[in-house]
Every structure is written in C-alpha cells, then in structure tokens.
Amino acid sequence: MVTEKSAIFIIFGGSGDLAHRKLYPSLFRLYKSGFLKDHFAVIGTARRPWSDDYFRETVITSLKDYFDDEEEVMKEFSKHFFYQSHDVNDSEHYIALKNLAAKLDDQFKAGHNRVYYMAIAPRFFGTVAEHINSEGLKTADGYNRLVIEKPFGRDLDSACELNGNISKAFPEDDIYRIDHYLGKKMVQDIPVIRAQNDKFEEALNNKYVSNIQVTLAESIGVEDRGGYYETAGVLRDMVQNHIMQIIGAIASIDPKAKDAKVIHKNKCDLFGSLKDLTPEQVDTNFVRGQYDTDNLDDEKAYRQEDNVAEDSNIETFTAGKIEFENDRWSGVPFYIRSGKRMPDKSSRIDIVFNDNVTDLGIKANTVVTLLIERTNDHSILINGIDYKESAQDFIKFPEEKDFVGAREAYESLIIDILSGNRVNFTLWDELRSTWTYIDAIRERWDSQTPDFPNYVSGTMGPDAAEMLLERNGDSWVWDD
Known part of the structure; x- marks a missing residue:
C-alpha cells in the first residue's frame, strides 16, 4: 500500500539538465503512483529570470519525452511547481526562498518538511548549504534533508573541505549523497x-x-x-x-x-x-x-x-x-x-x-x-x-x-529520501x-x-x- 509523503522540494539548479531529465520525470512517476499527491510542492531555483508559468511549461515539455497521452495529468502535476530566480551568493535570495517555502508549506500542508536538492555545480555545494543554515531556511518542526549529487570532491583534500563546509550546516544524518547506481x-x-x-x-x-x-x-x-x-x-x-x-x-x-x-x-x-x-x-x-x-x-x-x-x-x-x-x-x-x-x-x-x-x-x-x-x-x-x-x-x-514496472533509480532514491532511509x-x-x-x-x-x-x-x-x-x-x- 502506497503511503503519501509530504515535503517542499527546493531544487537548486531547477532549470538544468539533471532536473529536467531525471528529477522531474521521477517526481511525476511518484505523483502518478500516489507517493506524492496533494501535500508537496517544488521550488526550482536558478539565475534565469523565469516565471512560474514558463517554468511549468519546461517541466511539462521534459515529461513529454518520457510519457505519452497524459497531458492533463501533467498539467495538474505542474501546479505544484514554482520558480524563484536565485543567486547562490546573495543572502536576500535565500530569505525570499524561505518565505516562499513557508507560504507553500501552508498552502499544500507539507508538514514543514524540506528537501534541499543540489542539482548544481559542485563548487556551489558548500556555499548553498551554509546559506540555508545562516538564513534560517531550515524548519524546526519537520525534517531538513540535504541531497548532494556527485562528484563529491575531486580528491581527498577537496572532499574533506567540502564535507567540512556542509557538516557545519547539516549533521551527517541529514545528508543524502546520491550515487544513482x-x-x-x-x-x-x-x-x-x-x-x-x-x-x-x-x-x-x-x-x-x-x-x-x-x-x-x-x-x-x-x-x-x-x-x-x-x-x-x-x-x-x-x-x-x-x-x-x-x-x-x-x-x-x-x-x-x-x-x-x-x-x-x-x-x-x-x-x-x-x-x-x-x-x-x-x-x-x-x-x-x-x-x-x-x-x-x-x-x-x-x-x-x-x-x-x-x-x-x-x-x-x-x-x-x-x-x-x-x-x-x-x-x-x-x-x-x-x-x-x-x-x-x-x-x-x-x-x-x-x-x-x-x-x-x-x-x-x-x-x-x-x-x-x-x-x-x-x-x-x-x-x-x-x-x-x-x-x-x-x-x-x-x-x-x-x-x-521496476522503479527508475532516481524514483527509488527519492522515495528513500522522503522516507528517511539512508541505506x-x-x-x-x-x-x-x-x-x-x-x-x-x-x-x-x-x-x-x-x-x-x-x-x-x-x-x-x-x-x-x-x-x-x-x-x-x-x-x-x-x-x-
């Protein structure tokens, strides 16, 4: 039996290839299967000055590459998507993200759960994690999970530096390092x-x-x-x-x-x-x-x-x-x-x-x-x-x-993130x-x-x- 999950996803790099090719199709499959239904929203962030409507159009376009004859379902799904233009170094932009996430949490009754997904260049991982912490994006009542794509460093020294920066903002138990295999x-x-x-x-x-x-x-x-x-x-x-x-x-x-x-x-x-x-x-x-x-x-x-x-x-x-x-x-x-x-x-x-x-x-x-x-x-x-x-x-x-009908790798891993399963x-x-x-x-x-x-x-x-x-x-x- 499928148990519906609730969360606000903030996807840093929401206009990028990884998000459109892997993340949005996986979220759509979870939407169709009932893991995600009424109590979730996705905030896509990037430097591009997109509107919510244009962002939703790009999401639907990416889904059409993988799914046929489901445009009405895609439109309903896309109503859960919102866009925020964002500079990773600008503190004011994180405050705007915090306010939008709080608003959507109330609108969709998402339980104050947050998934911060790093679909951006690795050099920004530490900066974004530090700002999430310093600008108060993390909630007190729900969970706060940081998802990081590879590469996690390019050698031991850079990996240690990256881990040090991230661990100042998130405890190890809240860090989900993706290896899609x-x-x-x-x-x-x-x-x-x-x-x-x-x-x-x-x-x-x-x-x-x-x-x-x-x-x-x-x-x-x-x-x-x-x-x-x-x-x-x-x-x-x-x-x-x-x-x-x-x-x-x-x-x-x-x-x-x-x-x-x-x-x-x-x-x-x-x-x-x-x-x-x-x-x-x-x-x-x-x-x-x-x-x-x-x-x-x-x-x-x-x-x-x-x-x-x-x-x-x-x-x-x-x-x-x-x-x-x-x-x-x-x-x-x-x-x-x-x-x-x-x-x-x-x-x-x-x-x-x-x-x-x-x-x-x-x-x-x-x-x-x-x-x-x-x-x-x-x-x-x-x-x-x-x-x-x-x-x-x-x-x-x-x-x-x-x-x-075996799940795609990213679909399976997103379920684990929402469930708190770090295996x-x-x-x-x-x-x-x-x-x-x-x-x-x-x-x-x-x-x-x-x-x-x-x-x-x-x-x-x-x-x-x-x-x-x-x-x-x-x-x-x-x-x-």
Missing part, C-alpha cells in the same frame, strides 16, 4: 539475493572465489560532457563512486542487516581494508586508456570531441585489480573495468568460483553473473552448471514479475577511504605521460587490460 534494482537486490541463498552466501569468500569482476561499459563517447571529463576522467567519474559501491554490496559482511548504521559500518570496514598501493603497484595493477577513432573513421577520437584538449591525457577507460586485507577476501582479486566507446553497454558483476566450490556440491569454475542493467531475460546468469539440476540449490533466479546513500567515512585509495592511483598517473590514444572505438579497450588478468592466469568473463 545504488538506486538500481539489481544493486539493491544483491544483499537480498545473498541473504536468501545460503549456499551462495557461504561461497562468497576467499576459499571458494577465484576472482570477482565488475564492468561498467558504455558504447557512447563523452558526447557533450567533454568539459566535465577533462576535469574528471573515468577513474573519478566511475570507479571512486559507482564501482566501489557495487563492490561494497557484493563483498561486505552480513547481508541480512537491515539497520542503515550497521550496513554502512560494514561497508566502512570493507573500504578501510583496501590494500595500500605503492607507485610500482599502480603501474602493475592499473591500466588506463583513451579512445581513438574507429577503423572506419566514423567515430571521433576523444581528443576531437568538443571542449577537449588536442593533447589531452585524460583517461576514458580504466581497468584494475583491487585487493582487500581482511579475513574474508584476502588473496581474491577484484578486477574492475569501465570505459567509453566499448562494443556495447554492459553493467555487470561476474563472480568466478574456483575448484573448491565442489565441496558445496557445485561444479568447479562456476561463474555467476549479476546483470545490473537488465539486457537479458534474467538478471542472474549461471555458467558451468545445469540450472535445472543443481543451480536451484545454489542461487535462485528472481521472478520475472519482480522486474515488471542506499554514501556516508563520509566510506568516501574518505575510497578517495584515499583513488588518490594513490591518480597521483601516480599524473606523474607520467601516457601514450594516448591507445584503443580503437568499438573495442574492449587497450590490450593491457587483457594482460592485466592474464598475468594471474585469469580472463575477462565478458569479452566481445
């Missing part, structure tokens, strides 16, 4: 699958696992994100957050834990056991690449993309071997890989078991694949064993109906550990000049990515 159904289902399949969970350790592979591959290039990628690269964009959080879901202890604090402590403990990297180990264990044109020259090289330097040394591909120093995973390589312009879009976890798994009655060298992006009939594939005869005892397939968001202690690890790689790479470009568009990345596994006698499960 944590809103994807399969990632959320991983603890459930582990908890409900005792034999599978028993096999997830260094006695039975040969290696675990996480691949987040895209067939597209950077498109209109060249300027962003020049400051980020795939290491910061995909590994520090998405891949690390996926590893946290499959490798942390106690999948039956329900309490958010226990779940996050388990992840913090896992990331705290990341094996330190020397510069020489970075050279051995990590590969970077940058895409070239394809063999027909139909696709641009990365260096030919808009807002990209002609001699750019930013990576669009990385592969690596991550190791942990703890009782459960010591000695098991976690191979990770992410890149642009690969042959296909694929988000997956491949768990490769060794010969010892026969002790559990499972065929040696079994591979279990969890598909994060649902591109096949099932989100779990098992290779190496006859599913009908023995796999049922090892791991159960999700029912097909479980995936019918699927990242905590500062987790970020501190992952940034420390990523900084060691970045520092080594920044001291060297790579031979870029080094892989052809539409391929599996540079040859060194294959050799990385071959040195250990392993190979990628997903190989075009």
Whole structure:
C-alpha cells in the first residue's frame, strides 16, 4: 500500500539538465503512483529570470519525452511547481526562498518538511548549504534533508573541505549523497539475493572465489560532457563512486542487516581494508586508456570531441585489480573495468568460483553473473552448471514479475529520501577511504605521460587490460 509523503522540494539548479531529465520525470512517476499527491510542492531555483508559468511549461515539455497521452495529468502535476530566480551568493535570495517555502508549506500542508536538492555545480555545494543554515531556511518542526549529487570532491583534500563546509550546516544524518547506481534494482537486490541463498552466501569468500569482476561499459563517447571529463576522467567519474559501491554490496559482511548504521559500518570496514598501493603497484595493477577513432573513421577520437584538449591525457577507460586485507577476501582479486566507446553497454558483476566450490556440491569454475542493467531475460546468469539440476540449490533466479514496472533509480532514491532511509546513500567515512585509495592511483598517473590514444572505438579497450588478468592466469568473463 502506497503511503503519501509530504515535503517542499527546493531544487537548486531547477532549470538544468539533471532536473529536467531525471528529477522531474521521477517526481511525476511518484505523483502518478500516489507517493506524492496533494501535500508537496517544488521550488526550482536558478539565475534565469523565469516565471512560474514558463517554468511549468519546461517541466511539462521534459515529461513529454518520457510519457505519452497524459497531458492533463501533467498539467495538474505542474501546479505544484514554482520558480524563484536565485543567486547562490546573495543572502536576500535565500530569505525570499524561505518565505516562499513557508507560504507553500501552508498552502499544500507539507508538514514543514524540506528537501534541499543540489542539482548544481559542485563548487556551489558548500556555499548553498551554509546559506540555508545562516538564513534560517531550515524548519524546526519537520525534517531538513540535504541531497548532494556527485562528484563529491575531486580528491581527498577537496572532499574533506567540502564535507567540512556542509557538516557545519547539516549533521551527517541529514545528508543524502546520491550515487544513482545504488538506486538500481539489481544493486539493491544483491544483499537480498545473498541473504536468501545460503549456499551462495557461504561461497562468497576467499576459499571458494577465484576472482570477482565488475564492468561498467558504455558504447557512447563523452558526447557533450567533454568539459566535465577533462576535469574528471573515468577513474573519478566511475570507479571512486559507482564501482566501489557495487563492490561494497557484493563483498561486505552480513547481508541480512537491515539497520542503515550497521550496513554502512560494514561497508566502512570493507573500504578501510583496501590494500595500500605503492607507485610500482599502480603501474602493475592499473591500466588506463583513451579512445581513438574507429577503423572506419566514423567515430571521433576523444581528443576531437568538443571542449577537449588536442593533447589531452585524460583517461576514458580504466581497468584494475583491487585487493582487500581482511579475513574474508584476502588473496581474491577484484578486477574492475569501465570505459567509453566499448562494443556495447554492459553493467555487470561476474563472480568466478574456483575448484573448491565442489565441496558445496557445485561444479568447479562456476561463474555467476549479476546483470545490473537488465539486457537479458534474467538478471542472474549461471555458467558451468545445469540450472535445472543443481543451480536451484545454489542461487535462485528472481521472478520475472519482480522486474515488471521496476522503479527508475532516481524514483527509488527519492522515495528513500522522503522516507528517511539512508541505506542506499554514501556516508563520509566510506568516501574518505575510497578517495584515499583513488588518490594513490591518480597521483601516480599524473606523474607520467601516457601514450594516448591507445584503443580503437568499438573495442574492449587497450590490450593491457587483457594482460592485466592474464598475468594471474585469469580472463575477462565478458569479452566481445
């Protein structure tokens, strides 16, 4: 049964791409399903001098890209939207926001609940959080939740500075750091699958696992994100957050834990056991690449993309071997890989078991694949064993109906924000550990000049990515 939620959303960057492409369609789905109905309002803020009516028109236009023949519902939905022109550095503008939010709270009976959503450039996060606090936007009677999009810093120092600024205005329990992969159904289902399949969970350790592979591959290039990628690269964009959080879901202890604090402590403990990297180990264990044109020259090289330097040394591909120093995973390589312009879009976890798994009655060298992006009939594939005869005892397939109408990632995460459920968001202690690890790689790479470009568009990345596994006698499960 759906329980209606009440809140005033203040979306900083309400005129932007993220808001129109992700947030407004997700809010509309929640409106249609009844999670949001009568007791909510959305204030969009940005520098542009829009009127409420024009803002509503842009919201309806963005919805038409995703929904058909629902214009009357869209119009009713848009009546909950209001616009406030805003300069993030102007205190008077925050006072105007406070007054508008209070007015709308009375009008829609929103329970004095506030969601402050940062859909703006990261350099403004701290400024906005400080002004929300200093100008008295927070309410005394309801909740006040700050939602922050990635990137949360670009290295450990900047992340520490950002966290320090935000934590002066909001306690950690009120900060919701978005990682949209944590809103994807399969990632959320991983603890459930582990908890409900005792034999599978028993096999997830260094006695039975040969290696675990996480691949987040895209067939597209950077498109209109060249300027962003020049400051980020795939290491910061995909590994520090998405891949690390996926590893946290499959490798942390106690999948039956329900309490958010226990779940996050388990992840913090896992990331705290990341094996330190020397510069020489970075050279051995990590590969970077940058895409070239394809063999027909139909696709641009990365260096030919808009807002990209002609001699750019930013990576669009990385592969690596991550190791942990703890009782459960010591000695098991976690191979990770992410890149642009690969042959296909694929988000997956491949768990490769060794010969010892026969002790559990499972065929040696079994591979279990969890598909994060649902591109096949099932989100779990098992290779190496006859599913009908023995796999049922090892791991159960999700029912097909479980995936019918599954919520979009942002829709799911917004429900969690409104419900105060912090399980699927990242905590500062987790970020501190992952940034420390990523900084060691970045520092080594920044001291060297790579031979870029080094892989052809539409391929599996540079040859060194294959050799990385071959040195250990392993190979990628997903190989075009």
